[in-house]
Each structure stands twice: as structure tokens, then as C-alpha cells.
Amino acid sequence: MSALRRHIHPGWALVAPFLLLVAALYLGPILNILWLSVTDPEPGLGNYQKLFESDSLLRIFWTTIRICLITTVGSVFLGYSIAYAMVHCHEKQKSYMLTLLLVSFWISILVRTFSWLMLLGHRGLVNNALEGMGVIAEPIAFMRNELGVLIGMIHYMIPYAVLPLLVNMQSLDMRVMNASRNLGATGSQTFWRIYLPLTTPGIVASSLLIFILSLGFYVTPAVLGGGKVLMIAEYISVQLLVTLKWGTAAMLAGLMLFGVLAMLYIMSRFMKLSTVFGGSS
Amino acid sequence: MFEANSDKGSLQVRDVSKFFGTFCAVNGVDLEIQRGEFLTLLGPSGSGKTTLLMMIAGFLDITSGDIALDGTSISGVPAEKRNFGMVFQGYALFPHMTVRDNIGYALSVRKRPEAEIREKVDEMLDLVQLVDFADRKPGQLSGGQQQRVALARALCFEPPVLLLDEPLGALDKKLRVEVQDQLKDIHKRVGTTFIYVTHDQEEALSMSDRIVIMRDGAIEQVGTPYELYEKPANEFAAGFLGKSNFLQRADGVYALRPEKIDIRASGTGEGEPRLSGTIQSITYFGSMQRIMFLTNGGEELEVDIDSWRNRDPLEEGQSADLYWDKGAAVKLEG
Ligand SMILES: Nc1ncnc2c1ncn2[C@@H]1O[C@H](COP(=O)(O)OP(=O)(O)OP(=O)(O)O)[C@@H](O)[C@H]1O
Ligand SMILES: [Mg+2]
Numbered sequence: 001m002s003a004l005r006r007h008i009h010p011g012w013a014l015v016a017p018f019l020l021l022v023a024a025l026y027l028g029p030i031l032n033i034l035w036l037s038v039t040d041p042e043p044g045l046g047n048y049q050k051l052f053e054s055d056s057l058l059r060i061f062w063t064t065i066r067i068c069l070i071t072t073v074g075s076v077f078l079g080y081s082i083a084y085a086m087v088h089c090h091e092k093q094k095s096y097m098l099t100l101l102l103v104s105f106w107i108s109i110l111v112r113t114f115s116w117l118m119l120l121g122h123r124g125l126v127n128n129a130l131e132g133m134g135v136i137a138e139p140i141a142f143m144r145n146e147l148g149v150l151i152g153m154i155h156y157m158i159p160y161a162v163l164p165l166l167v168n169m170q171s172l173d174m175r176v177m178n179a180s181r182n183l184g185a186t187g188s189q190t191f192w193r194i195y196l197p198l199t200t201p202g203i204v205a206s207s208l209l210i211f212i213l214s215l216g217f218y219v220t221p222a223v224l225g226g227g228k229v230l231m232i233a234e235y236i237s238v239q240l241l242v243t244l245k246w247g248t249a250a251m252l253a254g255l256m257l258f259g260v261l262a263m264l265y266i267m268s269r270f271m272k273l274s275t276v277f278g279g280s281s
Numbered sequence: 282m283f284e285a286n287s288d289k290g291s292l293q294v295r296d297v298s299k300f301f302g303t304f305c306a307v308n309g310v311d312l313e314i315q316r317g318e319f320l321t322l323l324g325p326s327g328s329g330k331t332t333l334l335m336m337i338a339g340f341l342d343i344t345s346g347d348i349a350l351d352g353t354s355i356s357g358v359p360a361e362k363r364n365f366g367m368v369f370q371g372y373a374l375f376p377h378m379t380v381r382d383n384i385g386y387a388l389s390v391r392k393r394p395e396a397e398i399r400e401k402v403d404e405m406l407d408l409v410q411l412v413d414f415a416d417r418k419p420g421q422l423s424g425g426q427q428q429r430v431a432l433a434r435a436l437c438f439e440p441p442v443l444l445l446d447e448p449l450g451a452l453d454k455k456l457r458v459e460v461q462d463q464l465k466d467i468h469k470r471v472g473t474t475f476i477y478v479t480h481d482q483e484e485a486l487s488m489s490d491r492i493v494i495m496r497d498g499a500i501e502q503v504g505t506p507y508e509l510y511e512k513p514a515n516e517f518a519a520g521f522l523g524k525s526n527f528l529q530r531a532d533g534v535y536a537l538r539p540e541k542i543d544i545r546a547s548g549t550g551e552g553e554p555r556l557s558g559t560i561q562s563i564t565y566f567g568s569m570q571r572i573m574f575l576t577n578g579g580e581e582l583e584v585d586i587d588s589w590r591n592r593d594p595l596e597e598g599q600s601a602d603l604y605w606d607k608g609a610a611v612k613l614e615g
Contacts, residue, residue, distance in 0.1 A: 175373035178340055181361045183387035184438065193390070197377045 030257065033250045040247035047251035057235075064232040067149060067221070068214040072207050074154040079161025079206060080199075086162070087169040105159045113223045116152050117143055144226025152220040160213060161206045168202025208267040212260050232256065289351055290316035290441035290474040292337070297346035299332050299498075306332045308498040309346070315490075316351075316441075319468055319475045323485040324495030325521070330478045331370075332498075334444050337476065339363045350441065366435030366443040366473070370450055372427050374419040380430050381406075381415040387438035405433040408467060425456045432467065442474045449484065461488060482522050486510065494518050510538075514614050526582045528610060535610040539585040543604040544572060546595060554602030556582070562597055574603065 037047050051057060086097050104112070119125050120142035127139040142148055176198070180190040218233040225231075232252055239249035294312040298305065307329040314320050322330040335341040337348060339360030347356050355363055375383050382389075385402045406412045409429035419427055428448060435443055448464070449457045465488055468475050479485055485492050486506045494501040494509065494517070502509060502518040513519035516527060519536035526542075528535040543550070547557065558576035565588070572584040572595070584603065595601060 173371070173373060175369045175371060176375060178360070179367065179369055179373040179434075180375070180386070180390075181359075182338060182340075182365065182367045183390065183434065184361050184364065185386070185390040186361060189390050193386075194375055 034254050035250075036246055037250035037254045040250065041245075047247045050248060050251070051255075060230050060232055060235050063146075063230065064215065067146065067153065067229070067231060068211050070150055071153040071157055071214045072211045074150065075157035075161045075210055076165075076203060076207050078154065079158050079165055080203065082158065083162045083165035083169055083202075086166060101159050101162055109156060109219050112156060113152050113220050116148070116155070116224060120148070120151065143224055144228060146225070146229050148224035148226070149221045149229045149231075152224040153214060153217060156220060157210045157213065160210055164206040164209065165199065165202040168199050168205070172198055205267065208263055212263055215256055215260065291351050292442060292474065292476070293347075293349040293352065294333075294337070295347045295349070297333070297336060297348060298344050299329070299336060299341065300344045306498050307336070310498075310500055312493065312500070312503070314474060314476065316474055317472045319465075319477065319488060319490045321477045321479060321485045321489035321492045322495060323479060323482065323492050323522070324501075325480060328495040329498035330480075330495055331446055333495075334446055334476065334478055337442075338365055338367050338444050364438070364440050366438070366440035368428075368431045368435050368443070368445040368448045370446045370448070372419075372431040372448075372451075374427060374430055374434070376419055379416050379418060380411060380422070383419065383430055384433045384437050386434060391438070401437060405437050408436070408470070409433045409463075424452050425460055428452065428460055429463070432464070436467075436471060436473065440473065442476065445475060445477045447478055447480070449479070449481075457484070464488065486522070492522070494521060496521075512611055516613060519611075519613065524583060524585075527613075528580065532612075534613045536613055537582075537605065537610040539571070539583040540569075541605050541609040542582070542584045544574070544584050544586060544595065545602050545604065547600040547602055550602050550604055552604070554604055556580070556603040557600070558582075558603075559600045560595055560597055563595065574601070576603075 038045065040047075051061075082097070082101075086094050089097070117124065121127070122139050122141075122143065124143070126142070127136075130136045131139065142151065172195075177190055177194060180194045181187075185193065216233050217231060218237065221229050221231045222234050236249045236252050239245045239252070292312075292314040294310055294314070297307060297310045299307040310329075310333060312320075322333065324330055332341060336343050339355075339358060339362075343356060347354050349355060350363075375386065378386070381402055384405050385398045388398045388401060402415075403412075406415055409432055411426060411429055411433070414422060414426060419430060422430065428451075431448070449460055452460060461484060477485075477489065489506055491503060491505055492509055493503050496517055501521075502514045504512075509518060509522050513522065513525070513536055516525075516534065516536070519525040519527070524539050525536045526539060528537055544560075545554075556576045556578070558574055558578075558580075561573040561575050561581075563573075564571045568588055569585050570588055572586065574582045574584050576582065582603070
């Protein structure tokens with residue numbers, strides 16, 4: 001008994017009530033949703049069967065995954081460049097860049113989404129300017145399509161990509177890169193053979209983070225997609241609020257939950273890898 | 282066996298200075314380094330050793346002056362084109378590569394054929410006695426083994442000059458001595474010019490052909506370990522390399538090593554004592570004893586004697602006489 005007590009920090013006793021409260025408030029609804037998915041409108045796996053029968057559902061699934069993948073690749077690529085620039089520029093420029101990054105972090109997603117409409121919409125700043133200069137005759141369709149959704153999502157996700165990469169890059173020992181140069185490697189050889197492998201944990205971490213976050217995107221596809229790009233989150237909300245098919249919505253939510261958990265599991269494996277990489281120079 | 286380019290590897294450092302802003306980290310350093318030499322840069326922390334080494338390696342621009350390899354200026358040559366091997370403080374091994382890939386890296390980025398790389402790496406593994414560890418990652422090696430990988434990696438492409446920045450700094454005392462021997466041995470076998478940075482004076486004395494004593498970015502004295510120890514040029518050199526007593530005399534300052542003094546109980550020595558006074562304290566170090574001595578003239582001196590010689594023990598508070606051989610006290614410049 002006392003041996004057991006020694007292993008449990010007394011601090012837990014203090015936070016236990018709140019932990020229980022949080023668990024109840026989170027787990028309760030989640031279980032409720034999972035329950036709904038197998039009971040509404042009738043008990044059984046009917047909701048899950050729809051996945052294989054309904055073409056539109058499948059299409060939504062693929063749209064979601066495609067958009068999430070492109071968003072992930074795009075924002076990690078841009079985020080990598082930004083993080084790289086931040087790590088390798090002067091201290092002062094770095095703090096400017098970090099401030100800008102955090103500012104965009106803090107601005108509401110709604111504001112950021114609508115500003116894209118102002119900028120790139122049919123009658124937006126860019127189209128107006130281009131038309132005014134006579135470069136184009138018709139407005140370019142940046143918005144109200146998949147491109148618009150991608151622009152908005154990638155823009156929103158970049159800070160999420162930068163932060164894990166920044167942490168990763170900052171922890172690198174620059175002497176290792178110097179050693180590579182000293183051994184005769186060119187800049188690009190050093191990048192591909194040393195820098196990139198050493199920043200892989202950061203790339204994996206930010207990719208998974210962004211992919212998971214993108215899956216649940218609602219506002220951006222709804223606004224910038226103009227109703228033409230239906231992603232899963234929006235579809236779930238339609239099922240809940242318009243068609244009132246709670247069972248279908250619960251099934252989709254459940255699937256997303258498990259998908260995310262599976263990816264978090266993979267991510268945790270990679271995070272462990274990252275400490276193996278980082279701690280062994 | 283391993284053969285360095287024996288006609289290459291002399292280095293000329295001509296009046297090199299380095300400013301960081303207005304701060305002068307290296308101040309007008311002049312050095313001629315012979316090919317195959319083991320040259321040590323020795324100095325306290327912040328004396329500019331790493332900065333000088335980094336300029337030789339090409340990682341730092343020189344503010345003024347010139348560095349030449351075998352008479353040809355290399356000041357404008359980028360680090361990756363200089364072909365200098367370097368062992369970094371903390372080794373800077375590639376953590377994601379095996380020992381084999383680490384050692385072969387320099388050849389592999391030069392796009393040499395697979396077979397040649399293999400052969401050369403095997404030779405290096407043999408040289409540093411790591412044949413059984415070829416497929417491990419650096420994280421799975423001990424400090425001393427990592428150190429040897431770093432050495433093998435830096436030597437693998439047969440550089441004319443090898444730069445080592447406190448390569449043994451992370452090792453404990455016992456391992457240090459062991460690796461020092463291996464390092465000396467390897468230096469003898471490959472014949473490469475070694476430029477070695479340390480702030481461990483024993484290490485410098487035991488390994489180097491010549492030692493450069495640096496302070497505040499400038500050279501205080503250059504010479505063989507023997508010259509530096511026996512004939513220090515100034516108080517700094519005398520005090521930094523080993524210990525020294527400084528005797529103020531009418532014609533200047535003299536440096537006198539504590540172990541060159543003989544101490545006898547008052548009136549028991551032969552001949553005229555050089556100084557007389559009282560023993561302040563005796564500290565026992567096993568093989569030797571350190572005596573703090575106050576002369577009748579009020580000078581404080583440190584005297585080291587071998588424990589076995591202190592047969593009828595001297596005691597604290599006892600009056601005693603000091604003797605030393607002619608020439609043991611060295612007159613300092615300036
Ligand atoms: N990038 C830099 N910017 C400004 N000052 C620097 C820079 N690098 C080194 N210095 C300064 O130059 C001086 C010499 O530094 P250096 O690293 O060469 O010393 P060191 O002899 O190698 O010392 P240690 O034995 O502690 O390694 C120090 O006072 C240091 O603060
Ligand atoms: Mg240093």
C-alpha cells in the first residue's frame with residue numbers, strides 16, 4: 001500500500017476532481033456520439049454501411065482527404081522555408097518574423113477567411129487591379145472553388161507548420177553542418193544529406209498536426225468554397241442541422257475521431273523517434 | 282598503410298586579425314607551421330584559439346592579414362574547398378548515419394567510387410580501432426569511441442592539415458590520457474600537420490612539437506614544450522604553463538619553478554642558502570608536498586618537494602633555507 005502511495009504523486013489528489021470533470025465532460029459526449037452512430041435511426045451498423053453505398057459520401061471523403069493532403073504538403077513546404085529563414089537570419093529579423101507569425105496566429109479564422117475574399121474574390125482587390133491594368137478581361141476565379149479553399153487553408157495552417165519545425169531546427173547543432181562543409185560537401189549536398197534528414201522529425205510532426213487539424217476544417221471551405229467544395233465537417237453540420245440525420249453525422253464524426261487517434265498514435269511514435277535523433281549527436 | 286601527401290601541409294598565418302564589431306578577438310597573429318608538425322594553441326578561455334582555428338578552417342572571414350597553404354593564399358577559398366580536416370569540440374558527428382557512413386562522408390560527397398570508399402573506410406576503421414563498430418550509430422558509442430570516429434572522418438580524405446578544437450574536452454581524465462596516446466600515435470603514423478587547441482597545459486606539454494601560448498587574441502610565446510617550460514619569456518607564459526614563483530630583483534623579474542627549489546631545515550644544508558625564512562604551511566599530495574614559504578625579506582614562495590625526500594619531516598612554523606641550482610631562476614623579458 002505504502003509502496004503504491006509512493007508512486008502516486010500527492011499532487012494528483014489536488015487535480016483529480018477537475019480531471020474527472022473534464023473526463024466526464026469530454027468522454028460523455030464522445031461516447032454518446034459513438035452510441036448514436038450505431039443506434040440512430042435504428043440499431044445496427046446501417047450508418048457505417050452507407051459509407052460503401054453512397055457515392056456522394058465517398059466523394060466527400062476523397063475531397064476531404066485530397067484537400068487535407070494538398071494543404072499539408074503546401075503549408076509544410078512553405079512553413080519549412082519560413083522556419084529555415086527564421087533560424088538562419090539575424091536575431092532582430094527573427095523576432096519580427098516571429099511577431100508576424102504570432103499575430104496571424106491570433107487573428108480569428110473568420111477574419112482571415114473573409115480577407116481572402118476581399119483580396120482574391122470576383123470583385124476583389126487583385127482582380128480589380130488586374131482588370132484595371134488590362135492584363136485580364138475576365139476576373140480570375142481564385143475563390144468559390146477548391147483553389148480558394150486551398151489558399152485559405154494553407155494560409156491558416158502555416159503557423160502550425162512553422163512552430164514544430166522551428167523547434168526542430170533550433171535544436172540542431174550547427175557544428176554538424178559546419179562539419180559537413182568542412183568535409184567538402186557543397187551547400188545542397190549538406191542540405192539533402194544532413195539537414196533534411198535531421199529535420200525529418202519536425203516535418204513528420206507538423207505534417208500530422210496539420211493533416212489532423214485540416215480534417216476538421218469548417219469555416220474556410222464553407223466560405224471560400226462557395227458551397228461547391230463540400231468537406232466532411234460541413235457535411236456533418238448539414239446532417240445535424242438541416243437533414244437531421246444524426247446517425248450519419250455521428251458515424252462520420254466517429255470515423256474522424258478514430259482516424260485522428262490512429263494518426264496521433266503514429267505521431268507519438270515519431271515524436272519518440274525525434275528524441276532518439278536529437279539526443280544522439 | 283595510410284600516407285598523407287607528404288609534400289603538402291605547411292601553413293603560413295601572416296598578421297591575421299579578427300574583429301567582431303569593435304571587439305578584437307584575434308590580434309595580429311603571425312605563425313609559420315611546418316608540414317607534419319603537431320602545433321598546439323594554448324591559452325585561457327576567450328583568448329581567441331577557436332576563432333583563429335575557425336579562420337584557418339574558413340568558417341570565419343579574417344578581418345585583416347592572410348593565411349596561406351604551402352605559400353599559396355587561401356584567404357578567399359571557402360571552407361568546403363580548403364580540404365582541411367577538422368575535429369570539432371563535441372565531435373559534431375552525423376547522428377543519423379552509421380560510423381561507416383560518417384567516416385566515408387568526405388569521399389562520398391566527392392563522388393568517389395563505392396569500392397574505393399569502402400576500402401578507405403576499412404583502413405580508417407582499422408587505424409582508430411573501431412572495426413567492430415562500423416554499423417553503429419554515433420549515439421550508441423562511448424565518448425572516446427565517438428572521438429575516434431570524428432578523427433577517422435576528418436582523416437579519411439587525407440587532408441594536408443588537421444584542425445582539432447579541444448577534441449578531448451568531453452572525456453574524463455583517465456580516458457583522456459589514453460586517447461592522447463592514440464592521437465599522438467596516429468599523428469606519427471599519418472604525418473599530417475596537426476593544429477590542436479586545448480586549455481589543458483599538461484596535454485599541450487606532452488603532445489606537441491611546438492606550443493603557441495595565446496592571451497587576449499595575441500601570441501605571448503611560441504616554442505617547444507621544453508623551451509616554454511624552461512625559458513618562459515614573461516610572467517604570463519611562466520604562470521600559465523606550470524607554476525612559477527616570481528622573484529623581484531634589482532635587475533628585473535626572475536621566474537623560478539617550485540620543483541627546482543631545494544629546502545632544508547635551517548643550517549643543515551651545504552653552502553650558502555639562497556634564501557632563508559619560515560615554513561608557512563605544508564600540503565600533502567601523495568607523491569609530492571607543496572610548501573608555502575615566507576622569506577625573511579617578506580617574499581612568498583611555493584616549494585614542491587618529492588615526498589620521499591622529506592625524510593626527517595619539515596614542520597609548519599619551522600625555519601628553513603632554500604637552495605637552487607645556478608640557472609634555475611630564469612630572467613623574464615620586459
Ligand atoms: N561570433 C562572435 N561574436 C562576438 N564575439 C565573439 C564571437 N565569437 C567569439 N567571440 C569572442 O572572441 C573571443 C575569443 O573567443 P574564442 O572562442 O576564440 O575563445 P577560445 O580561446 O576558443 O576560448 P575557449 O577556450 O573558452 O573555447 C571571446 O572573448 C569571445 O567572446
Ligand atoms: Mg574555444
